[in-house]
Amino acid sequence: MKKKLKVAVVFNEAHPDFYIKSVEHELKELDFVPYFEVEEQTPIEEYELLARRLSKSGVDAYPLNVKDDLQLLLRNLQKNKPDVIFNFVELFKDNSRLEMNFVGVYELLGVPYTGAPPMALANCQNKVLAKRLLNSIGIRTPRYIFIKNKKKKYNHGLNFPLIVKPAYEDASVGIENDSIVENAKQLVERVNYVLDYFLQPALVEEFIEGRELNVAVLGDDAPVVLPISEIDFGLMPDHLYNIVSYQAKWDPMHEAYHKTIPSCPAKLPKKIEKKANEIALQAFKIMGCRDYARVDMRLDKNNNLFVLEVNPNPDLTESAGFMRSAEAAGYSYVQTLKKIINFTWNRRIK
DSSP: OOOOOEEEEEEOOSOGGGGOOOHHHHHHTOSSOOSSOOOOOOHHHHHHHHHHHHHHTTOEEEEEEOTTOHHHHHHHHHHHOOSEEEEOOOOBTTBGGGHHHHHHHHHHHTOOBSSOOHHHHHHHHSHHHHHHHHHHTTOOOOOEEEEOSOOSOOOOOOOSSEEEEETTOOTTTTOOGGGEEOSHHHHHHHHHHHHHHHOSOEEEEEOOOSEEEEEEEEESSSOEEOOOEEEEOTTOOTTSOSSOOHHHHHOTTSHHHHHOEEESSOOOOHHHHHHHHHHHHHHHHHTTOOEEEEEEEEEOTTOOEEEEEEEESOOOSTTSHHHHHHHHTTOOHHHHHHHHHHHHHHHTTO
């Protein structure tokens, strides 16, 4: 009889009380009509449900919240000895830059884990380094400048409008409607905000107006591109820019969350679709990604494709973009999770 794989679903939610709220009460306060149904399920409950669904499918899975405690992780791994870690840790001690260090612990322990290795996480999180790597193989990214220190005026040679981002964050952290600036005064204000609030340099890019494409890649030795998903901005009100902001991704009580509508597969000319797929695979490989990733692009009015971000270990909740593409490819939610686990398990013998 074949032994069940034991999988630790490892995540880090150090402040469970943060999620105690009344969604019903908040919905009554909204001044717009929600497009999506708002669920009360917390991230912790989502990970627990993921583990249960894997267990029902023949995997011996259990959830493990490390709660910012490295010793808790080490004790649990020593006790339970999982075959594979399904890694969902995105930050440690509220620091997203420690994500790569946490994965380094798995490396030192010799436990197979899903997703990107430390170097890929570092490469993708450093937005300027990511641009340099992508540009080195001919992949277009928006023109930019990198600002470390405050000045009264920033000479840049870029074309307005611009978008200002924290240089070392991911998951759209720090990207809001106010991130788009139309003139030099707004640029100074937003750059200073990023420098002061995030305590890191600011990345200033030309804002590429156009269609937003999410290109999911699945695999290890032989990665494949899944059907492309598009974010439709057709319902976006005039007072919000056509961007996938932090609020649009993560805040169901914000209007942007309900006005960025996913469509999969995206309706694209075959030539553009083929080019986007080629770029996604090239980006996946040059950035050192593994198992699963999502490459976010913009298609401008002249049909030029620009890579905005390469996202290793993207959100795997059932309604998220990666799983939307997997479903369009004919894979169920659990099938996709098990594929990722199998990539990891098979890698241990190479």
